Amino acid sequence: MKASLAFRIWISLLGWGAALAMFFPVAWMVLTSFKTEIDAVATPPLLFFHPTLQNYFQVNQLGDYAGAVWNSVVISFGSTAIAIALAMPAAYAMAFFPNRWTKDLLLWILSTKMMPAVGVLMPIYLICKSTGLLDTKTGLIAIMTLANLPIIIWMLYTFFKEIPGDIIEASRMDGAGALAQIRVVLLPLAGPGIASTGLLAVILSWNEAFWSLNLTAVHAAPLTAFIVAFSSPQGLFWAKLSAASTLAVAPILVFGWMTQRQLVRGLTFGAVK
Amino acid sequence: MRLLKNAAFAAFLLATPCAASATTITIATVNNSDMIIMQKLSQQWEKQTGNKINWVVLEENVLRQRVTTDIATHGGQFDVITIGSYETPIWAKQGWLAPLDNFPASYDYNDLLPQVRSALSVGNKLYAAPFYAESSFTMYRKDLFAKAGLTMPEQPTYAQIEQFADKLTDKSKQQYGICLRGKPGWGENMAYLSTLVNTYGGSWFNMDWKPQLTTAPWENAINFYVNLMKKDGPPGADSNGFNENQALFSTGHCAMWIDSTAAAGKLEDPTQSQVAGDIGFVKAPIAVTTHGAGWLWAWALAVPSTTKHEKTAESFIAWATSQQYIDLVGKTEGWVVAPPGTRTSTYANADYLKAAPFAKATIAAINAADPNHPTLNPVPYTGVQFVAIPPFQQIGTVVGQDMAGALTGRSTVSAALQSAQDSTTAAMKQAGYLK
Amino acid sequence: MSGPQTPMAHRGTKLMRTWPLLTPVVFLLLVWSIVPLLMTLWFSFQRYNLVDPTITGFAGFDNYKFLLEDPAMLAAIFNEVVLVGSVLAITIVFGVAFAILFDQEFWGRSIARLFVIAPFFVMPTVSALIWKNLLMNPVSGVFAWITTKLGFGAIDWFTNYPMAGIVIIVAWQWIPFATLILLTAMQSLDREQMEAARMDAARGPQLLRFVIMPHLARPISILLMIETIFLLAIFAEIFITTSGGPGDATTTLTYLIYLRALVNFDVGGASAGGVLAIILANIMAFFLVRTIARNVNI
Numbered sequence A: 001m002k003a004s005l006a007f008r009i010w011i012s013l014l015g016w017g018a019a020l021a022m023f024f025p026v027a028w029m030v031l032t033s034f035k036t037e038i039d040a041v042a043t044p045p046l047l048f049f050h051p052t053l054q055n056y057f058q059v060n061q062l063g064d065y066a067g068a069v070w071n072s073v074v075i076s077f078g079s080t081a082i083a084i085a086l087a088m089p090a091a092y093a094m095a096f097f098p099n100r101w102t103k104d105l106l107l108w109i110l111s112t113k114m115m116p117a118v119g120v121l122m123p124i125y126l127i128c129k130s131t132g133l134l135d136t137k138t139g140l141i142a143i144m145t146l147a148n149l150p151i152i153i154w155m156l157y158t159f160f161k162e163i164p165g166d167i168i169e170a171s172r173m174d175g176a177g178a179l180a181q182i183r184v185v186l187l188p189l190a191g192p193g194i195a196s197t198g199l200l201a202v203i204l205s206w207n208e209a210f211w212s213l214n215l216t217a218v219h220a221a222p223l224t225a226f227i228v229a230f231s232s233p234q235g236l237f238w239a240k241l242s243a244a245s246t247l248a249v250a251p252i253l254v255f256g257w258m259t260q261r262q263l264v265r266g267l268t269f270g271a272v273k
Numbered sequence B: 001m002r003l004l005k006n007a008a009f010a011a012f013l014l015a016t017p018c019a020a021s022a023t024t025i026t027i028a029t030v031n032n033s034d035m036i037i038m039q040k041l042s043q044q045w046e047k048q049t050g051n052k053i054n055w056v057v058l059e060e061n062v063l064r065q066r067v068t069t070d071i072a073t074h075g076g077q078f079d080v081i082t083i084g085s086y087e088t089p090i091w092a093k094q095g096w097l098a099p100l101d102n103f104p105a106s107y108d109y110n111d112l113l114p115q116v117r118s119a120l121s122v123g124n125k126l127y128a129a130p131f132y133a134e135s136s137f138t139m140y141r142k143d144l145f146a147k148a149g150l151t152m153p154e155q156p157t158y159a160q161i162e163q164f165a166d167k168l169t170d171k172s173k174q175q176y177g178i179c180l181r182g183k184p185g186w187g188e189n190m191a192y193l194s195t196l197v198n199t200y201g202g203s204w205f206n207m208d209w210k211p212q213l214t215t216a217p218w219e220n221a222i223n224f225y226v227n228l229m230k231k232d233g234p235p236g237a238d239s240n241g242f243n244e245n246q247a248l249f250s251t252g253h254c255a256m257w258i259d260s261t262a263a264a265g266k267l268e269d270p271t272q273s274q275v276a277g278d279i280g281f282v283k284a285p286i287a288v289t290t291h292g293a294g295w296l297w298a299w300a301l302a303v304p305s306t307t308k309h310e311k312t313a314e315s316f317i318a319w320a321t322s323q324q325y326i327d328l329v330g331k332t333e334g335w336v337v338a339p340p341g342t343r344t345s346t347y348a349n350a351d352y353l354k355a356a357p358f359a360k361a362t363i364a365a366i367n368a369a370d371p372n373h374p375t376l377n378p379v380p381y382t383g384v385q386f387v388a389i390p391p392f393q394q395i396g397t398v399v400g401q402d403m404a405g406a407l408t409g410r411s412t413v414s415a416a417l418q419s420a421q422d423s424t425t426a427a428m429k430q431a432g433y434l435k
Numbered sequence C: 001m002s003g004p005q006t007p008m009a010h011r012g013t014k015l016m017r018t019w020p021l022l023t024p025v026v027f028l029l030l031v032w033s034i035v036p037l038l039m040t041l042w043f044s045f046q047r048y049n050l051v052d053p054t055i056t057g058f059a060g061f062d063n064y065k066f067l068l069e070d071p072a073m074l075a076a077i078f079n080e081v082v083l084v085g086s087v088l089a090i091t092i093v094f095g096v097a098f099a100i101l102f103d104q105e106f107w108g109r110s111i112a113r114l115f116v117i118a119p120f121f122v123m124p125t126v127s128a129l130i131w132k133n134l135l136m137n138p139v140s141g142v143f144a145w146i147t148t149k150l151g152f153g154a155i156d157w158f159t160n161y162p163m164a165g166i167v168i169i170v171a172w173q174w175i176p177f178a179t180l181i182l183l184t185a186m187q188s189l190d191r192e193q194m195e196a197a198r199m200d201a202a203r204g205p206q207l208l209r210f211v212i213m214p215h216l217a218r219p220i221s222i223l224l225m226i227e228t229i230f231l232l233a234i235f236a237e238i239f240i241t242t243s244g245g246p247g248d249a250t251t252t253l254t255y256l257i258y259l260r261a262l263v264n265f266d267v268g269g270a271s272a273g274g275v276l277a278i279i280l281a282n283i284m285a286f287f288l289v290r291t292i293a294r295n296v297n298i
Helices: A006-035 A055-063 A066-098 A103-114 A117-130 A138-162 A165-173 A178-207 A212-213 A223-228 A238-266 B001-021 B033-049 B060-072 B085-094 B114-119 B144-148 B158-168 B189-199 B216-232 B240-251 B262-265 B311-321 B324-334 B344-348 B350-355 B358-370 B394-406 B414-430 C013-044 C062-069 C071-103 C108-119 C124-136 C142-149 C163-185 C191-199 C206-233 C234-239 C254-264 C268-298
Strands: B022-031 B052-058 B080-084 B129-141 B176-177 B254-260 B281-283 B296-302
Touching: A006 A238, A006 C071, A006 C108, A006 C124, A006 C163, A055 B033, A066 A138, A066 A178, A066 A223, A066 C013, A103 A138, A103 C013, A103 C206, A103 C268, A117 A212, A117 C013, A117 C254, A138 A178, A138 A212, A138 B129, A138 B281, A138 C206, A178 A238, A178 C108, A212 B060, A223 A238, A223 B001, A223 C124, A238 C124, A238 C163, B022 B033, B022 B060, B022 B296, B022 B311, B033 B052, B033 B129, B033 B158, B033 B311, B033 B324, B052 B060, B052 B350, B060 B080, B060 B085, B060 C254, B080 B085, B080 B311, B080 B350, B085 B296, B085 C071, B114 B129, B114 B296, B114 B358, B129 B144, B129 B311, B129 B358, B144 B158, B144 B281, B158 B176, B158 B216, B158 B254, B189 B216, B189 B394, B216 B394, B216 B414, B240 B262, B254 B262, B254 B344, B262 B281, B281 B358, B296 B311, B296 C062, B311 B324, B324 B344, B324 B350, B344 B350, B344 B358, B350 B358, B394 B414, B394 C254, B414 C062, B414 C071, C013 C268, C062 C071, C062 C268, C071 C108, C071 C163, C071 C206, C071 C254, C108 C163, C124 C142, C124 C163, C124 C234, C142 C268, C163 C206, C163 C234, C191 C206, C206 C268, C234 C254, C254 C268
Parallel strands: B022 B052, B022 B080, B176 B254
Antiparallel strands: B080 B296, B129 B254, B129 B281, B129 B296
């Protein structure tokens, strides 16, 4: 059935209205980053002004942006890769060979994620200190891996459930070992699911601000720590804040936009039957 | 030509031995504009000495939690830390800071302002070198006062402040008679409110460490504050801290603002402020007594005792808090933004006095603040806008939330004070000050 | 047809085969959850304040007593529930609406969709700062300007509606996630079934009730669970906008523990709070996850 023209116009208006409303704060942030500090707090708010790049220069002068981006990339991709490698066999085992403890095991795995980070900061801090992991990328990757592991296992599990057990059974009959089954049968079938799990985990650890702030100083400080240097300095700071925020958000936003097709394809959570 | 050769030779000399002994130090500092200038200029120090600096620049609250966790667990992540006059005496007594008592003679300890130096010393030993210091005073818009035919006295009283604020409030033009801190926090609203309570004749504790928050001076002071802000303050006052108020004042929304003397440099800078040149500076207002009406705070650089690079760290601090550094800022960044409130010589410098119309009011306010006798009646503690005991951060933060609640009308003043009294009593019991 | 494809292998061999696959993960998560938990438990019975080393010794149940006697405690649990509940409700409603909307063909849909999901990529710290300073500020914010123009006057969000302000910010960040998941689910909805329903003269609301909602039930359940886990840990938004105030209007349990741990540096008290939060979270996990687990048929 072809939708009528009027309907299409209405839907377009509605869709774009929603899109612009959701995007407005981000757009306004980008806009403000090109204003002078005085213009940034002007009332009424200025839509037209003399754009300046000054804020970006100042932000770059003060913080090590490139270093922070590099740390963010290493930490979020590193931890995601390790977590997926760890989670695949476990999710495979639970999805295709469940026993009477599988359900409880899954629930327990998920409940470890509910531990409030602030409550255990001191123990983790002391452990990191005594193992020399404070302010190292290794330490942060380890923590992010563990923090995201439950969600990753859970997501992979739901994807694997979608794959008919017969296929696995058939390959097992052919004498393929567990790892071979994962490689030959599972990877191609659950590829989109694994990709979107990975993307989601990257985004979550990229934006994680508690551990990355409290366990780093110089060598491992990612973008979430970078932004804190601009969050409320004395004086007018809104334009500089916007510039720093734009810089901090830009890489992951672009990455997310580029990969959104993969992200969406995998986020089915068992809805497709 | 010879000059050039000499310079090249000198550079060579400097470079060679340093390449061997170069150390890298890690400095944790707050993201205030004065520190940002320090970060920029420290490249010169790096060049002169061949050492390298890793900067950790954080917002004040985050800095405090990072530095405190590190120093208390002997984490040893930082070689130089930025702390305030609240932490310095407490941490020095616990042996967490290395004394800074053997800087070269050129440092001239006696040039430091005596009040500031004593606030950062324990047993006559300096434990943190002042980077800049501040008191509080009254800032007002001379143009608005003139237009309304009002004159600000040299020493205003709070009754006068209220009259002025009533006259100068015009909410239709988003012009508010007075801006004051309302954002909860021991270093935010409670810093200001402590001075208000002091001048109303009150104190945090009596000589037996019993909390005094339900006494008449607190009732009067907080009632005055809540009424005044309701009548003449800007909307959203309970989330306005120093920064928010500075933004309001510099965009012309406030007729008066009682806050840090360190705000003045930015308000007089036309690139950051629309009201530069129209601002007058007088003493902090008083009510019953002059004791503790204006606060005293210093941001200072200290060396944790866990550092492995004590010598280098000290040499950096000696450089960054010296008179030469202040000159350097004056010459390269403009005198108006030179770090205020640390050295007598700054206030004898003609260039500085010319560039900074607020200089006299600032030094007068700092000299008048006496952290050792902050209140009308004797108290067992030191500190004007804080109480220099470990549990105060907790107490100040919780009480700050109660006061913000009273400001929004969520609770009555007396209920807020009662709840503050209860939580303070509990905290003091837990910390062992009360039986 | 929602039944999982029940594997058929022989019970005996299964255990043998799967334990090497499960052990590494189970071991790591066990260490990750038990070691800090035990340390937290130990600290919660100690007098331990970071900034005051003179306070030492065994505290018995004192830390728990101080915690439970604190009037902020009940308020904090209540606030936590309000925050999580409202954000869940808003994100589901908007998520479903946006999913249906963006399932329709319209001009520039793929670009519009990029705009809608953008907030999900913004760090919580950044979005809180932007909303507080650039949008919701009652004097120079954009919202104040708009509402004043419309004649309502400036809304003073964090004074008068602090919780609503935070809920809006958090919901803004999570609506895209809900939209993404539900949109994916929508696109898998059988088109022929939709058309058939439409032929049967099913109107919008009926279509929603009898065709779309049943189809979205499973993804919504999963969404609820994942979001709850993350929403319970909400911290940056509160820290930056209201610092838990005014009064204790926006102090959640997480924030209360933060105050104890990193403002008071009272490790003993914070640990007691942490233990309590872990217990509450597990109670909640027990009920929530079980209800949802039944729904999604794990």
